[in-house]
Amino acid sequence: MFSKRGADYDRAGRESALRIVWVYPDLLSTYGDQGNLLILAHRARARGLAVQPLQVRSPDRLPEQADIYLLGGGEDGPQALAAQRLNADGALHRASAAGSVIFAVCAGYQLLGRSFFAKGERHPGLDLLDLHSDRGPSRAVGELAGPVDPRLSLPTLTGFENHGGRTHLGPEVNPLARVTAGVGNDGATEGAFRGAVLGTYAHGPALARNPALADLLLCWATGAGQLAPLDETWTDRLRADRLATLPGG
Amino acid sequence: MTLPVSDPRLPIRARVASAVSRTAAAVSRATGRGDGSVIGGRIGLLIDPDLLANLAAGRRIALVSGTNGKTTTTRLTAAAMGVLGPVATNSFGANMPSGHTSALARAGRTPYAVLEVDEHYLAQVLAATRPAVVALLNLSRDQLDRAMEVAMMAARWREALAGHSDVQVVANADDPMVVWAARAAPRQTWFSAGQRWHEDSWVCPECGHAIVRERDQWWCSGCNLRRPQPQWTATDQAVVGPDGLRQPVSLALPGRVNVGNAATALAVAAAFGVPPAAAAPRLREVVSVAGRYAQVERDGRWIRLLLAKNPASWLEAFDMAEPAPTLLSVNARGPDGLDTSWLFDVDFTPLRGRPVQVTGDRAYDLAVRLQVDDVPFRHVPSFAEAVASVPPGRLEVIANYTAFQDIRAELDRVL
Numbered sequence: 320m321f322s323k324r325g326a327d328y329d330r331a332g333r334e335s336a337l338r339i340v341w342v343y344p345d346l347l348s349t350y351g352d353q354g355n356l357l358i359l360a361h362r363a364r365a366r367g368l369a370v371q372p373l374q375v376r377s378p379d380r381l382p383e384q385a386d387i388y389l390l391g392g393g394e395d396g397p398q399a400l401a402a403q404r405l406n407a408d409g410a411l412h413r414a415s416a417a418g419s420v421i422f423a424v425c426a427g428y429q430l431l432g433r434s435f436f437a438k439g440e441r442h443p444g445l446d447l448l449d450l451h452s453d454r455g456p457s458r459a460v461g462e463l464a465g466p467v468d469p470r471l472s473l474p475t476l477t478g479f480e481n482h483g484g485r486t487h488l489g490p491e492v493n494p495l496a497r498v499t500a501g502v503g504n505d506g507a508t509e510g511a512f513r514g515a516v517l518g519t520y521a522h523g524p525a526l527a528r529n530p531a532l533a534d535l536l537l538c539w540a541t542g543a544g545q546l547a548p549l550d551e552t553w554t555d556r557l558r559a560d561r562l563a564t565l566p567g568g
Numbered sequence: 569m570t571l572p573v574s575d576p577r578l579p580i581r582a583r584v585a586s587a588v589s590r591t592a593a594a595v596s597r598a599t600g601r602g603d604g605s606v607i608g609g610r611i612g613l614l615i616d617p618d619l620l621a622n623l624a625a626g627r628r629i630a631l632v633s634g635t636n637g638k639t640t641t642t643r644l645t646a647a648a649m650g651v652l653g654p655v656a657t658n659s660f661g662a663n664m665p666s667g668h669t670s671a672l673a674r675a676g677r678t679p680y681a682v683l684e685v686d687e688h689y690l691a692q693v694l695a696a697t698r699p700a701v702v703a704l705l706n707l708s709r710d711q712l713d714r715a716m717e718v719a720m721m722a723a724r725w726r727e728a729l730a731g732h733s734d735v736q737v738v739a740n741a742d743d744p745m746v747v748w749a750a751r752a753a754p755r756q757t758w759f760s761a762g763q764r765w766h767e768d769s770w771v772c773p774e775c776g777h778a779i780v781r782e783r784d785q786w787w788c789s790g791c792n793l794r795r796p797q798p799q800w801t802a803t804d805q806a807v808v809g810p811d812g813l814r815q816p817v818s819l820a821l822p823g824r825v826n827v828g829n830a831a832t833a834l835a836v837a838a839a840f841g842v843p844p845a846a847a848a849p850r851l852r853e854v855v856s857v858a859g860r861y862a863q864v865e866r867d868g869r870w871i872r873l874l875l876a877k878n879p880a881s882w883l884e885a886f887d888m889a890e891p892a893p894t895l896l897s898v899n900a901r902g903p904d905g906l907d908t909s910w911l912f913d914v915d916f917t918p919l920r921g922r923p924v925q926v927t928g929d930r931a932y933d934l935a936v937r938l939q940v941d942d943v944p945f946r947h948v949p950s951f952a953e954a955v956a957s958v959p960p961g962r963l964e965v966i967a968n969y970t971a972f973q974d975i976r977a978e979l980d981r982v983l
């Protein structure tokens with residue numbers, strides 16, 4: 320089932336653990352960003368997959384062989400510093416070229432683009448997604464929701480956004496969703512993806528309310544066509560509760 | 569109730585405003601609209617915007633601010649300062665200028681005041697009250713969908729303190745953000761109360777380089793910001809002062825974090841000349857703080873209420889709570905912040921093995937969070953049902969701000 324990237328085996332010949340890296344928790348961690356790591360690990364283990372979670376702080380080198388890389392939100396200064404270090408390190412670019420999954424939220428999403436604004440200046444991004452971000456007229460704070468690109472076969476995206484940026488997509492990326500509540504990229508579209516790189520303004524533990532998106536990332540990372548269903552009683556109730564608060568919900 | 573006599577030292581406009589403020593507060597209390605401390609202050613400020621400054625004049629004042637522990641530390645400090653005489657204080661947690669105005673008006677003439685200050689209002693209250701001492705406890709993420717980012721708050725504090733050449737700062741040596749802000753003041757006393765939460769201070773606010781931590785120490789890898797040597801240190805059951813003397817403290821409040829708050833209170837009181845040995849016995853008088861830590865008996869259940877409003881204070885609540893049946897309640901109304909993402913900043917695994925129930929407006933957010941941490945739980949629609957479903961004995965209740973208020977109101981109704 321680890322066909323897509325070729326399985327990694329340990330010395331005993333067993334499939335080794337799914338490696339999930341939280342990139343720079345010292346810089347990119349504001350709103351429960353750890354949640355995405357915990358949720359992916361939990362959902363993978365519930366399917367019997369071994370997981371090796373890793374937190375790599377910014378002074379350290381990023382491993383190139385991980386299966387999933389997670390980037391969280393951050394304040395202006397740390398965001399700029401993170402982009403600078405990731406560009407200097409190069410491991411994330413090489414991992415992405417080799418097919419690793421990258422999931423980024425908020426400031427982490429912005430820095431995957433060509434450029435972004437922080438502390439009143441334009442900074443070069445990682446150029447892993449064809450998009451750029453600038454300052455919006457007002458801060459976008461509140462519930463964010465909308466139908467996801469049908470090619471991903473996911474239910475409605477639901478999350479909470481809190482950002483001052485606006486993101487403009489280039490022709491090489493697809494918007495993750497259409498916005499029906501909140502702002503997202505620009506009030507019309509929200510998030511972006513290309514290949515196994517996916518970013519969203521649904522900040523913090525975005526996967527808590529979007530377990531199907533978590534499973535999609537796990538499928539991309541493992542090459543699995545589908546994963547065994549889990550008991551979604553509480554995630555279903557949470558999603559229904561959040562979507563019901565929206566106008567017309 | 570008795571109203572303090574009108575203070576002849578106040579200018580006439582301030583005297584009128586002060587009297588109106590007390591009356592409004594009394595009406596508000598009598599009609600059951602809260603304790604009246606905020607509404608009274610608001611009306612007073614409408615009549616005389618300088619009222620707070622006028623009421624503060626002639627008193628020696630200590631301010632207490634920070635993300636967590638400020639209400640408790642204010643109560644402990646007021647108790648310690650009681651050695652010197654009557655102390656005015658905003659003991660209802662009304663920590664904005666309207667609450668300060670109301671507290672000082674209500675107290676009448678007192679030589680001393682200890683005021684809890686919302687961290688956003690520190691600059692304004694510093695300017696109005698000209699305090700002798702300011703205690704700075706900590707800065708961490710708190711309702712980030714409406715509050716300022718942590719580094720920005722530290723910068724605001726720093727700016728506010730730089731303008732006051734006569735203030736003595738009593739500040740937490742373990743919090744890099746606090747130390748950076750406090751260094752702008754002319755004189756500092758440092759205390760060490762320990763800090764469980766480090767997630768908001770990995771980046772130096774001075775130069776942007778990484779903060780390095782090793783055991784109790786921390787320093788910036790790029791500039792000279794580092795942990796100052798504390799003069800006051802909290803240990804398990806005691807506070808060690810600048811003379812190296814160990815002052816035992818026996819508190820009615822639970823948890824290591826409150827010994828830290830006691831250390832701060834003793835340091836502030838010492839700045840006013842109160843010897844720790846004289847102040848320490850008075851700290852035990854503080855048994856509950858605005859309903860927090862209060863124990864209530866209901867149908868054979870001993871219910872203890874713990875307020876936890878952000879990740880750092882949830883960690884402290886798990887430490888204070890006994891391994892007994894536990895009810896968690898979370899709301900996300902205005903005062904709580906609308907965003908529940910912080911639930912994933914809290915490690916809930918200390919609750920494994922305790923019978924856990926969840927309730928509140930955002931019980932489903934809690935449910936999903938607990939599931940991820942492999943903590944079994946039961947969802948209950950109401951507090952009453954939670955109480956009914958545990959056996960006689962202790963029930964620990966940990967709730968965030970409005971959830972806590974809801975449960976308090978419900979307990980008050982029944983009793």
Ligand SMILES: [Zn+2]
Pocket residue numbers: 772773774775776777788789790791792793
């Ligand atoms: Zn520095």
